[in-house]
Amino acid sequence: MAKAPVNVTVTGAAGQIGYALLFRIASGQLLGPDTPVKLRLLEIPQAVKAAEGTAMELEDCAFPLLQGIDITDDLAKAFDGTNVALLVGARPRTKGMERGDLLQANGGIFKPQGRAINDHAADDVRVLVVGNPANTNALIAQANAPDVPAERFTAMTRLDHNRALSQLAGKLQVPVSEIRKMTIWGNHSATQYPDLFHTEVNGKTAAEQVEQEWLRDTFIPTVAKRGAAIIEARGASSAASAANAAIDHVFDWVNGTPEGDWTSAAIPSDGSYGVPEGLISSFPVVSRDGRWEIVQGLEIDAFSREKIDASVAELAEERDAVKELGLV
Ligand SMILES: NC(=O)c1ccc[n+]([C@@H]2O[C@H](COP(=O)([O-])OP(=O)(O)OC[C@H]3O[C@@H](n4cnc5c(N)ncnc54)[C@H](O)[C@@H]3O)[C@@H](O)[C@H]2O)c1
Numbered sequence: 001m002a003k004a005p006v007n008v009t010v011t012g013a014a015g016q017i018g019y020a021l022l023f024r025i026a027s028g029q030l031l032g033p034d035t036p037v038k039l040r041l042l043e044i045p046q047a048v049k050a051a052e053g054t055a056m057e058l059e060d061c062a063f064p065l066l067q068g069i070d071i072t073d074d075l076a077k078a079f080d081g082t083n084v085a086l087l088v089g090a091r092p093r094t095k096g097m098e099r100g101d102l103l104q105a106n107g108g109i110f111k112p113q114g115r116a117i118n119d120h121a122a123d124d125v126r127v128l129v130v131g132n133p134a135n136t137n138a139l140i141a142q143a144n145a146p147d148v149p150a151e152r153f154t155a156m157t158r159l160d161h162n163r164a165l166s167q168l169a170g171k172l173q174v175p176v177s178e179i180r181k182m183t184i185w186g187n188h189s190a191t192q193y194p195d196l197f198h199t200e201v202n203g204k205t206a207a208e209q210v211e212q213e214w215l216r217d218t219f220i221p222t223v224a225k226r227g228a229a230i231i232e233a234r235g236a237s238s239a240a241s242a243a244n245a246a247i248d249h250v251f252d253w254v255n256g257t258p259e260g261d262w263t264s265a266a267i268p269s270d271g272s273y274g275v276p277e278g279l280i281s282s283f284p285v286v287s288r289d290g291r292w293e294i295v296q297g298l299e300i301d302a303f304s305r306e307k308i309d310a311s312v313a314e315l316a317e318e319r320d321a322v323k324e325l326g327l328v
Pocket residue numbers: 011012013014015016017018042043044047088089090091092109129130131132133134156157159160188237238239242
């Protein structure tokens with residue numbers, strides 16, 4: 001029997017990431033080659049026409065799995081019955097903007113979106129927040145959706161994870177496919193901690209195969225500041241690689257992670273590894289039966305502890321700031 005279509009909502013659909021993402025969703029790369037999709041594109045009123053243009057192009061691809069496209073600036077319509085919500089549209093930081101202003105502006109987006117997901121989404125809704133500051137935007141949306149299990153709200157650190165894989169593969173001159181168990185801890189920001197102490201390459205720990213100076217002074221800052229380096233080079237933030245990471249995140253969440261490996265995702269902490277419960281922090285995770293689980297039992301040495309704590313402290317500060325603003 002043919003599968004029922006899955007409703008996928010993409011916010012910020014007329015933006016750069018939206019343009020790199022929508023065609024891949026419609027072609028079956030988000031959920032798999034047997035799953036039909038219906039797209040809901042949410043935009044602000046000024047960008048609805050541009051989203052309509054993208055929808056025309058989607059039609060022109062004649063994707064066999066694409067069973068419909070709705071374009072709207074109405075939250076209730078955008079999230080009505082949605083099974084997968086990709087929250088991409090966000091307010092970028094502009095010149096002279098303080099961090100509090102940025103959090104406030106994004107609260108104005110993610111608070112009502114959280115409420116709309118609460119009131120209109122399907123019972124099995126899964127949410128991935130891409131728009132920055134992604135972890136805290138996810139926290140805002142989750143806090144405003146009390147009827148949806150908290151674990152359904154996640155933020156994207158898969159791009160950082162993929163960046164870390166590529167940097168390490170280049171250093172060791174191995175294919176990315178030979179690397180297992182990479183981890184990004186903490187916030188999707190420059191404080192994130194890409195951890196090589198549990199990563200395996202050809203059955204050996206990656207940290208033992210690289211110089212400690214390279215790990216500390218090149219690898220960690222290169223991965224953590226890659227987003228800024230892309231902006232510097234392109235004059236715009238990463239788009240195709242961000243869309244690719246969003247596809248990877250949702251595909252693995254729905255279909256499971258391969259045996260013998262794990263990935264990275266920012267999910268609500270259950271207190272594991274000393275990360276305060278409720279913070280949406282990146283962890284080593286596996287997906288089993290459609291749910292993320294934090295990989296347990298990893299030994300954390302003093303170097304890693306300090307790095308994880310610094311990023312988690314930043315997340316706690318952001319949470320306190322949005323609490324003060326009444327957003328969570
Ligand atoms: N987590 C990550 O790894 C990662 C990586 C790259 C980019 N990002 C972030 O993703 C976000 C989007 O990036 P982009 O390059 O697509 O930006 P963009 O400016 O090209 O597009 C953003 C789109 O969002 C729309 N938008 C704004 N407010 C909206 C709202 N309330 N509802 C619906 N749509 C709204 C805008 O009209 C615009 O079309 C940014 O916040 C960026 O910093 C995150």
